Amino acid sequence: MSEDLGLWAVPIAMLGGAIRVSTPFLFVSLGECLTERSGRINLGLEGTLVFGAMAGYAIAFETGSPWVGVLAAAIAGAVFGLFHGWICRFRGVNDIAMGIALMLLGIGLAFFFGKSYVQPIAPDLPAIPFGWWSDIPQVQAALQINALFVVGVVLAFAMAWFFKNAALGLRIRVVGDSTEAARAIGVNPDGIRLWSTAAGGALAGIGGAYLSLYYPGSWNEGISSGQGLMAVALVIFARWNPVMCLAAALLFGAAGAIGPALQTVGVTSGYYLFFAAPYVLTLALLILTSTPGKAQEGAPGELSITK
Amino acid sequence: MDSTATRVPTLPGLAIWLPRLEAVAIPVAALIAGLAVFSLFLLALGNSPIEFFSLVFKAAFGTAFSWKNTLSRVAPLLFAGLCVALPARLGLVVIGGEGAIALGGLAAAVTGVWLASLPGVVGLPAMAFAAMAVGGLWIGLVGLLRIKRGVNETIASLLMAYIAIALMNHLVEGMFRDPASLNKPSTAPLADALRVGNMPIGIEVHWGFGVGTIACVLCWVLTDRTTIGFAARIAGDNVRAAQVQGLPVAKLIVGFTTLGGAMAGLAGFFEVAAIHGSANASLVVGYGYTGILVAFLARHNPLAIIPVAILLAGFEASSGLIQRRMDLPDATILVMQGIVFVMLLLSETLYGRIKFFRPELWEDPR
Numbered sequence: 001m002s003e004d005l006g007l008w009a010v011p012i013a014m015l016g017g018a019i020r021v022s023t024p025f026l027f028v029s030l031g032e033c034l035t036e037r038s039g040r041i042n043l044g045l046e047g048t049l050v051f052g053a054m055a056g057y058a059i060a061f062e063t064g065s066p067w068v069g070v071l072a073a074a075i076a077g078a079v080f081g082l083f084h085g086w087i088c089r090f091r092g093v094n095d096i097a098m099g100i101a102l103m104l105l106g107i108g109l110a111f112f113f114g115k116s117y118v119q120p121i122a123p124d125l126p127a128i129p130f131g132w133w134s135d136i137p138q139v140q141a142a143l144q145i146n147a148l149f150v151v152g153v154v155l156a157f158a159m160a161w162f163f164k165n166a167a168l169g170l171r172i173r174v175v176g177d178s179t180e181a182a183r184a185i186g187v188n189p190d191g192i193r194l195w196s197t198a199a200g201g202a203l204a205g206i207g208g209a210y211l212s213l214y215y216p217g218s219w220n221e222g223i224s225s226g227q228g229l230m231a232v233a234l235v236i237f238a239r240w241n242p243v244m245c246l247a248a249a250l251l252f253g254a255a256g257a258i259g260p261a262l263q264t265v266g267v268t269s270g271y272y273l274f275f276a277a278p279y280v281l282t283l284a285l286l287i288l289t290s291t292p293g294k295a296q297e298g299a300p301g302e303l304s305i306t307k
Numbered sequence: 308m309d310s311t312a313t314r315v316p317t318l319p320g321l322a323i324w325l326p327r328l329e330a331v332a333i334p335v336a337a338l339i340a341g342l343a344v345f346s347l348f349l350l351a352l353g354n355s356p357i358e359f360f361s362l363v364f365k366a367a368f369g370t371a372f373s374w375k376n377t378l379s380r381v382a383p384l385l386f387a388g389l390c391v392a393l394p395a396r397l398g399l400v401v402i403g404g405e406g407a408i409a410l411g412g413l414a415a416a417v418t419g420v421w422l423a424s425l426p427g428v429v430g431l432p433a434m435a436f437a438a439m440a441v442g443g444l445w446i447g448l449v450g451l452l453r454i455k456r457g458v459n460e461t462i463a464s465l466l467m468a469y470i471a472i473a474l475m476n477h478l479v480e481g482m483f484r485d486p487a488s489l490n491k492p493s494t495a496p497l498a499d500a501l502r503v504g505n506m507p508i509g510i511e512v513h514w515g516f517g518v519g520t521i522a523c524v525l526c527w528v529l530t531d532r533t534t535i536g537f538a539a540r541i542a543g544d545n546v547r548a549a550q551v552q553g554l555p556v557a558k559l560i561v562g563f564t565t566l567g568g569a570m571a572g573l574a575g576f577f578e579v580a581a582i583h584g585s586a587n588a589s590l591v592v593g594y595g596y597t598g599i600l601v602a603f604l605a606r607h608n609p610l611a612i613i614p615v616a617i618l619l620a621g622f623e624a625s626s627g628l629i630q631r632r633m634d635l636p637d638a639t640i641l642v643m644q645g646i647v648f649v650m651l652l653l654s655e656t657l658y659g660r661i662k663f664f665r666p667e668l669w670e671d672p673r
Contacts, residue, residue, distance in 0.1 A: 105645025
């Protein structure tokens with residue numbers, strides 16, 4: 001059967017690849033979306049992602065349970081987020097620069113503690129065979145969908161509902177739009193930002209655990225290639241909307257899956273150019289969706305990156 | 308009594324020097340605090356900070372050989388630091404120097420192969436120019452995107468760094484590959500006449516250190532002693548005020564980002580012409596990222612970049628010895644840099660809060 005698919009193998013492999021590759025983008029961008037909605041930016045999520053990948057892998061190996069690993073990665077990410085949130089409360093501290101510092105620190109700590117976990121094999125997260133209805137092996141392979149992706153999709157819709165309808169979601173949005181207005185209605189902006197940043201960090205940590213525990217499914221120092229940073233850019237053109245984050249993450253996943261998908265049909269030249277596709281796509285979308293001199297539609301008013 | 312009016316004129320020297328002292332004392336204190344936190348980190352893991360720092364000193368600054376090892380790593384950090392510090396004078400956080408280093412190095416190597424028959428006096432400047440042009444174009448584009456489209460320069464520069472590295476790998480493995488380079492795809496080796504040699508100062512240190520130092524001094528003159536630098540500082544403090552004053556903010560942004568990128572391109576040139584002899588993946592070893600820390604520690608002052616780059620190069624030079632003697636992973640230096648960076652940014656909150664540095668806030672002693 002497989003040899004009859006011909007070029008159809010490419011879109012099918014891309015679909016499966018998009019879902020596989022997009023999951024870390026999805027979690028990091030949802031986390032960043034939450035943080036940015038509260039008016040703060042955390043560029044350090046790249047470091048959190050890498051540290052989460054290491055922590056998740058190490059704990060999954062030690063306990064034998066991948067889900068305990070995911071939990072550990074979430075806790076580690078929340079600690080990074082709390083730290084960032086706490087430091088950015090001080091007057092004169094630049095949240096963009098602090099994000100870069102925490103990115104370097106998170107990567108450094110992950111490599112430091114992860115050195116001894118490069119060799120061992122940790123248990124993988126389970127996948128759900130959504131392709132049971134088809135007898136084509138490629139379709140079945142493409143629809144082997146990890147449980148975390150499903151969780152991420154549900155979370156995207158839940159977060160959109162939360163911002164629109166929940167009292168806490170509304171408070172977060174008020175804090176993000178105007179510190180003064182929040183104070184006027186008796187909301188503590190520092191507290192809201194602190195916990196939004198912590199929760200954002202936890203989601204980024206989960207994204208990291210997905211990398212090391214499912215796809216590519218091992219821990220090494222090259223585990224992330226800037227997904228954490230691209231996710232920050234992705235939030236900007238998703239217009240701080242969680243459901244749009246899901247769509248953008250899938251688009252990114254598809255761009256990232258072009259290279260491997262073409263390899264399945266024997267196209268191997270230009271490997272590095274296909275590798276660069278997600279970055280080019282991110283940059284192109286940033287250029288297209290940015291507007292000079294004025295705040296972007298949907299942007300939280302207190303966000304330093306769009307001011 | 309009107310105390311401020313009577314006191315300040317009696318302390319003209321202090322009134323000028325204390326704020327300058329503040330600008331040095333706070334970063335130095337942050338550096339020491341960062342190293343102290345890192346020492347606690349080492350202690351918590353059962354390692355001796357004393358052993359660590361004495362090894363660093365020995366490997367980085369203890370002997371003539373260690374000075375050679377340290378100083379030969381300074382050049383790329385000087386240039387990479389300038390690539391961050393120059394745009395920072397305009398309030399831009401550009402962190403993609405790594406990409407300009409990679410493409411600058413490739414441009415230098417390709418130009419060198421193309422001009423292989425020329426003597427060094429012609430060929431080397433041509434290679435350096437090609438590296439600066441490509442690096443300047445790459446980071447200048449970040450500045451252009453910033454003014455034309457309002458694209459955030461931090462994210463754009465890092466994305467462009469990833470693209471630059473992919474592009475360099477693609478070209479080095481394809482179009483410009485030397486068929487003789489089997490294990491590590493590289494461009495063809497440079498002719499001996501097109502290699503940069505050592506400076507005649509008694510230690511084997513290539514010219515990148517000297518040129519980088521001069522570049523820092525020249526950039527300092529530009530930022531701190533010219534009207535262009537003054538205009539840049541005004542624009543960095545308040546873009547709207549600068550525009551109201553009629554300052555050419557757009558030109559300044561493109562100019563400073565281009566110059567910064569040209570500096571990073573020079574880092575690539577010296578890596579290729581003085582060290583590797585061809586362009587390959589060795590260009591991408593993180594100098595661009597260490598340059599971010601260099602610039603922030605120097606508080607974006609080009610002159611201060613020189614001592615800071617020497618210090619950080621010393622730490623990087625000692626990485627190998629620490630790995631062997633203390634059995635610590637090579638990421639130890641990364642952790643140390645990260646902690647110092649965090650402490651440094653945290654210290655930004657202290658400016659203007661310490662009374663000692665603000666004579667105008669002193670109580671009247673009477």
